Amino acid sequence: MLLAFELSGEHETLPKSEVLACLNALEIDYSVIYSLDQCLVIECKPFDKSLIKVLKNRLAMTHRIIEVIDICDAKEESIFRVVDILNLKPYIYLNSFVVRAKVKNCNIDTAYLERRIGAIIYKKGYRVDLENPDIYFRVIIIKDKCIFGILVDSIDRSQFEDRKPQKKPFFFPGVLMPKIARALVNLSQVKSGDILCDPFCGTAGILVEAMLIDIKVIGIDVQSKMVKGSKINLEYYNKSYSLPPTYVLIVGDACNIPLKAESISAIVTDLPYGISTKIFLKNKKDLYKESLKEIYRILKNNGLTVIVSNQLIEEKIIGFEIVEKHKQRVHKSLTRYIYILKKVL
Structure with a gap:
């Protein structure tokens, strides 16, 4: 066919x-x-x-x-x-x-x-x-x-317009649009019923798109206000689409994730940058390096992680094979790099 x-x-x-x-x-x-x-x-x-x-x-x-x-x-x-x-x-x-x-x-x-x-x-x-x-x-x-x-x-792409960040119950600027968030979830090759984790979950944009295609999700953020906001958004779409509650939210540090080793099927996250990086760690380089170590630890063997960054991070990637790399120019002052990484060691 x-x-x-x-x-x-x-x-x-x-x-x-x-x-x-x-x-x-x-x-x-x-x-x-x-x-x-x-x-x-x-x-x-x-x-x-x-x-x-x-x-x-x-x-x-x-x-x-x-x-x-x-x-x-x-x-x-x-x-x-x-x-x-x-x-x-x-x-x-x-x-x-x-x-x-x-x-x-x-x-x-x-x-x-x-x-x-x-x-x-x-x-x-x-x-x-x-x-x-x-x-x-x-x-x-x-x-x-x-x-x-x-x-x-x-494909009814109008649904993504309906879920734009500004239309969600909890809004915070500088987040991913639903279409790109859904594409990132799909790039992880996560299967129905699998567990996907976003260790920098923010307003739950990635988690919402994963939940809507029958994926169990775990969201982690160091800021309690973002976790509360994520809960508001997830509950809203959970009810809107009559879905079972298949999400867990944790206030926690992405550099010390409170999850067991090799317990997660796929990880999809947008690494913080700018003001968003002012959390516990002194500089962004440490944040990226340490969080990638934790992502490696909790991901199942041969699992995929999709990482979005505003800078090249090849030198911080240890234990992963770079399967794909995409470049997306968002506007004059922001270019995203999208990495698809496979845990191989």
């Missing part, structure tokens, strides 16, 4: 990495066929189709999931010929359809493409319905490739 993930363009590398991490977390056997600009095509071995719904509910940086019917050259005559000879009966099991296209880095008129392909399918005996179709055909053209398929599911 071929699947295409129509990625958001908000970051060059994170959307693709998030998809692959989710596939790994769900233990879906796959191989990458094409990695294109804002589109990832994979081939999957047979798997439970209900997992597509799980993917939809997890992903933050993907717009649509498409079952690929065919891939051809991005030339008009090639595209129309392929659609004309395809047997669409296995896909149009009802009657009505619509065609929607996305063209990127290619000089083809989108509206013309939709009309021509729609006309070809119409001649096969199917009815066009622009408002409420039974089947949604999706055409994606990126440079020299055309991907033709049917829409399997769309």
